[in-house]
Amino acid sequence: MTDKSKRPATKLIHAGLAKPKNGEAFMSGPSFASTFHLSGDIDNANYQYGRFHNPTWTALETALEELDGGKSLVFPSGMAAVAAVLTSCVEQGDTILLQNDGYYATRAYAEEFLSKFGVTVITCSTKQLLEQDFNDITLTFIETPSNPLLDVVDIRLLAKKIHACNGILAIDNTTLTPLGQQPLALGADIVMCSGTKALNGHSDVLFGYVASKNEQMIEKIQQWRKLAGNIPGPMETWLVHRGLTSLDMRLERMTANAQVIAEYLLNHSAVKEVRYPGLVNDPSYKTASEQQSNFGFIISFDLVTQANAHQFLANADLIFEATSFGGMHTMAERRARWGTDDVSPGLIRLSVGCESIDDLIADIESALNQK
Numbered sequence: 001m002t003d004k005s006k007r008p009a010t011k012l013i014h015a016g017l018a019k020p021k022n023g024e025a026f027m028s029g030p031s032f033a034s035t036f037h038l039s040g041d042i043d044n045a046n047y048q049y050g051r052f053h054n055p056t057w058t059a060l061e062t063a064l065e066e067l068d069g070g071k072s073l074v075f076p077s078g079m080a081a082v083a084a085v086l087t088s089c090v091e092q093g094d095t096i097l098l099q100n101d102g103y104y105a106t107r108a109y110a111e112e113f114l115s116k117f118g119v120t121v122i123t124c125s126t127k128q129l130l131e132q133d134f135n136d137i138t139l140t141f142i143e144t145p146s147n148p149l150l151d152v153v154d155i156r157l158l159a160k161k162i163h164a165c166n167g168i169l170a171i172d173n174t175t176l177t178p179l180g181q182q183p184l185a186l187g188a189d190i191v192m193c194s195g196t197k198a199l200n201g202h203s204d205v206l207f208g209y210v211a212s213k214n215e216q217m218i219e220k221i222q223q224w225r226k227l228a229g230n231i232p233g234p235m236e237t238w239l240v241h242r243g244l245t246s247l248d249m250r251l252e253r254m255t256a257n258a259q260v261i262a263e264y265l266l267n268h269s270a271v272k273e274v275r276y277p278g279l280v281n282d283p284s285y286k287t288a289s290e291q292q293s294n295f296g297f298i299i300s301f302d303l304v305t306q307a308n309a310h311q312f313l314a315n316a317d318l319i320f321e322a323t324s325f326g327g328m329h330t331m332a333e334r335r336a337r338w339g340t341d342d343v344s345p346g347l348i349r350l351s352v353g354c355e356s357i358d359d360l361i362a363d364i365e366s367a368l369n370q371k
């Protein structure tokens, strides 16, 4: 329904909705059908069986296609989307390059489940990515900014190097969403995003999607989804589509709040180091300014010891201690508690929400100053 030239904030609200007839809802509800009437030749029906297609998926996939600029496929979680890409794009004997400072479950999936089928998994840090030799690497799957340390890599440059060696570049865009960064326009072959985070934004749904301009890759990933049965429920899909309509407003508040909080933390004596791509002296600032539309809503900062980090989280009233990000509510965790990331014992990953900035600063100040 939307004109492709419309701005993202407008597309978000209108994309994927069919023009209603008189008396029809313009936001129709989810379609719960598992089974569709299918008579005669199978090519005559858009919908055949609920594991293959669903009208609620189509509405959201159409919206995401407009936002990302590539055909999109929805999944029941971010990890389902990661698994779909990793499994569909490589064969026995291929090599995958992942970050050692990116989301650990992506590495764990590849190392635990793909290595045994003869796929070699290698890793490097975000900072080392542009120095890699991409000969013999079939798929490079990375996130930028990395999570939780927020290093950024130049996607355009990385795509050029990878394509010169006939490789595939997939970007996990979870922390920024298509409003914050457009990996396909920057040259990546595939973009993937966990919709569990800011895309849905209300901490009540698990979801994921993949998008690509490459028809062959999308067909392979779609075939994997259909045969593995790794499909999202209509209700979750509909909730994510509803959440999408407010993404621009939520991100505007979250990123503005994050900038103020990062600057506040930078000047606090209890904080050893702050990483936020929007701080002018942050190592990520220059590249983030060039390739992102905003600096995101995640800040990481180091309170040096485990005890200081626990104390801060216990003292804060408005910050939920939780292992996720991107919701309306501000949340944080001491990342080293999982033992999966190579970070300081006092490192806090803070996901800034939509609360009033004055209240957040007052709460953070009181939590840092209380003993």
Ligand SMILES: Cc1ncc(COP(=O)(O)O)c(C=O)c1O
Binding pocket: 077, 078, 079, 080, 082, 103, 143, 147, 172, 174, 175, 194, 195, 196, 197, 206, 207, 208, 324
């Ligand atoms: C960067 C990133 N990618 C993917 C995922 C996986 O998403 P989900 O939890 O929806 O499976 C996460 C989850 O935290 C994440 O942080």
